[in-house]
Amino acid sequence: MMAESYDVVVVGAGPGGYVCAIRCAQLGLKVVCVESRATLGGTCLNVGCIPSKAMLESSHHYHRAVSGELDTHGVAVSGVQLDLAKLLQRKRQVVEKITGGVEFLFKKNKVHRVLGHGCLRPGGEVDVLDENQQLVQQLQAKHVVLAMGSVPVDIPVAKMDHQYILDSTDILELTEVPERLVVVGGGVIGLELGSVWARLGAQVTVLEAQPNILPTMDGAIQKEMMKILKKQGLQILTGSTLQSSQVNQQQGFVTLAYTDKKGDQVLEADKVLVAVGRRACTQNCGLEESGVQLTSRGLIQVDERFRTSKSNVYAIGDLIAGPMLAHKAEEEGVALAEMLVGQSGHVPYDYIPSVVYTWPEVASVGKTEEELKQSGVSYKVGKFLFRANGRAQAAGEPDGFVKFLADKKTDKLLGAHIVGASASELVAEIATAFEYGASAEDIARTIHAHPTLAEVLKEAALDVDDRAIHA
Ligand code: FAD
Ligand code: NAD
Numbered sequence: 001m002m003a004e005s006y007d008v009v010v011v012g013a014g015p016g017g018y019v020c021a022i023r024c025a026q027l028g029l030k031v032v033c034v035e036s037r038a039t040l041g042g043t044c045l046n047v048g049c050i051p052s053k054a055m056l057e058s059s060h061h062y063h064r065a066v067s068g069e070l071d072t073h074g075v076a077v078s079g080v081q082l083d084l085a086k087l088l089q090r091k092r093q094v095v096e097k098i099t100g101g102v103e104f105l106f107k108k109n110k111v112h113r114v115l116g117h118g119c120l121r122p123g124g125e126v127d128v129l130d131e132n133q134q135l136v137q138q139l140q141a142k143h144v145v146l147a148m149g150s151v152p153v154d155i156p157v158a159k160m161d162h163q164y165i166l167d168s169t170d171i172l173e174l175t176e177v178p179e180r181l182v183v184v185g186g187g188v189i190g191l192e193l194g195s196v197w198a199r200l201g202a203q204v205t206v207l208e209a210q211p212n213i214l215p216t217m218d219g220a221i222q223k224e225m226m227k228i229l230k231k232q233g234l235q236i237l238t239g240s241t242l243q244s245s246q247v248n249q250q251q252g253f254v255t256l257a258y259t260d261k262k263g264d265q266v267l268e269a270d271k272v273l274v275a276v277g278r279r280a281c282t283q284n285c286g287l288e289e290s291g292v293q294l295t296s297r298g299l300i301q302v303d304e305r306f307r308t309s310k311s312n313v314y315a316i317g318d319l320i321a322g323p324m325l326a327h328k329a330e331e332e333g334v335a336l337a338e339m340l341v342g343q344s345g346h347v348p349y350d351y352i353p354s355v356v357y358t359w360p361e362v363a364s365v366g367k368t369e370e371e372l373k374q375s376g377v378s379y380k381v382g383k384f385l386f387r388a389n390g391r392a393q394a395a396g397e398p399d400g401f402v403k404f405l406a407d408k409k410t411d412k413l414l415g416a417h418i419v420g421a422s423a424s425e426l427v428a429e430i431a432t433a434f435e436y437g438a439s440a441e442d443i444a445r446t447i448h449a450h451p452t453l454a455e456v457l458k459e460a461a462l463d464v465d466d467r468a469i470h471a
Contacts, residue, residue: 014042
């Protein structure tokens with residue numbers, strides 16, 4: 001079989017791969033992208049960011065209508081009903097639209113798309129296999145970009161059967177609201193998807209092995225979210241380690257045994273979501289045979305230019321170190337494409353914003369207070385509550401705060417942590433400020449329109465110097 005020649009072969013069409021392919025094409029390179037899924041967009045667009053946010057949005061509307069929240073605005077609603085089939089249908093349509101959009105972008109930018117499983121060969125070519133592992137095409141290129149992403153981690157004490165014990169993909173397709181849902185893992189997926197089903201009426205229990213939920217986030221966020229989510233009706237059991245799970249097929253539920261500081265405990269669930277992290281997709285794609293080295297954590301080892309241990313083979317996104325986030329993968333895709341044509345691509349790893357789309361939302365950028373303490377940096381703290389903001393009161397969204405951490409001597413921003421309505425949008429201002437090396441004073445002196453939630457940022461920045469006006 002004659003191998004087809006390109007400048008770049010990208011394996012995987014998630015946010016890392018598809019963005020890299022488009023940027024390569026914009027820069028004049030001849031690009032092909034191999035993707036095993038029928039639709040483009042990877043985990044993010046098909047079974048991750050986008051469908052989960054569609055369901056968070058729909059469930060938020062439902063919950064506002066049934067919880068009496070609309071009533072407080074003088075909007076009396078009655079006879080509210082959940083049409084789960086329609087909710088799921090809408091979510092599928094959103095996914096269809098957005099994945100179709102990437103297909104359009106590939107055509108527009110002349111990125112060639114190949115359907116199949118990409119497998120790296122020791123000679124540097126990429127074989128494309130069909131579902132029967134038959135070779136359908138061979139691709140040759142000056143550069144190979146690996147962007148195969150990640151899949152959910154499976155744990156032996158709760159093996160996924162995809163009927164009772166589910167992963168994040170399964171739970172996006174549940175056709176009935178479970179009465180009792182246990183979520184193993186109080187991280188981002190656990191809290192977002194746990195929130196969806198709690199809003200739709202499930203009794204949700206979160207089992208988290210660490211002493212706090214969202215264990216990598218700032219301690220103040222952990223405490224605030226714990227309080228807020230409990231108030232919303234989620235049962236959160238921290239410091240609780242799952243020991244075993246037993247599916248009772250006949251009765252249709254799962255018995256979970258776990259230990260906490262009081263000893264051995266038992267829980268029953270109609271469905272279990274396992275959300276304890278994701279692992280890089282490095283198996284069955286020729287990495288070992290081709291000499292692509294992995295780190296001790298099973299990620300692909302790369303240098304600062306995304307080069308793997310094999311020449312002309314690069315890796316980006318969830319396959320390599322760093323937060324498993326779509327925007328991080330995208331930025332790496334762009335930076336790598338620019339490096340391939342001799343430009344100086346750059347990813348500001350210190351300022352990658354991270355968001356949890358619960359309600360209220362959580363958003364962070366930069367260092368946590370715990371990290372600053374550990375590294376011995378002297379810092380000042382500024383904090384402001386949403387409760388003291390006019391727009392938050394008008395919107396009926398008084399929960400949460402903004403917390404800034406700034407260098408004690410220079411006032412340079414080191415970290416920002418938000419819990420509150422629209423935190424996902426507010427954090428963009430701070431990420432921009434970080435990019436420009438801003439100080440707390442810069443945010444404090446910037447005019448923010450009134451009344452906006454963004455004024456909370458200004459007040460928190462003023463508070464770094466103890467001069468918030470509305471506190
Ligand atoms: P992926 O998106 O995983 O794409 C890899 C692609 O490669 C896949 O399409 C896969 O089919 C394909 N592939 C794998 N192996 C091969 C092969 N051998 N040959 C051909 N194709 C192959 N991140 C955020 O930033 N914000 C969010 O709100 C968010 N929400 C999420 C919600 C959920 C439920 C989940 C599961 C994840 C979420 N994430 C979110 C994480 C985000 O989806 C990932 O960080 C992101 O998709 C990683 O991009 P990637 O391009 O590295 O890999
Ligand atoms: P995660 O790392 O965010 O959380 C996993 C949680 O499970 C942690 O709190 C951990 O302490 C806990 N845990 C681990 N093993 C456990 C066990 N045996 N028993 C109980 N708890 C256990 O992972 P995730 O929630 O699965 O998400 C995976 C990745 O997807 C994350 O890296 C995240 O960045 C990405 N993601 C991002 C978003 C977003 O940006 N909004 C949304 C969803 C997913």
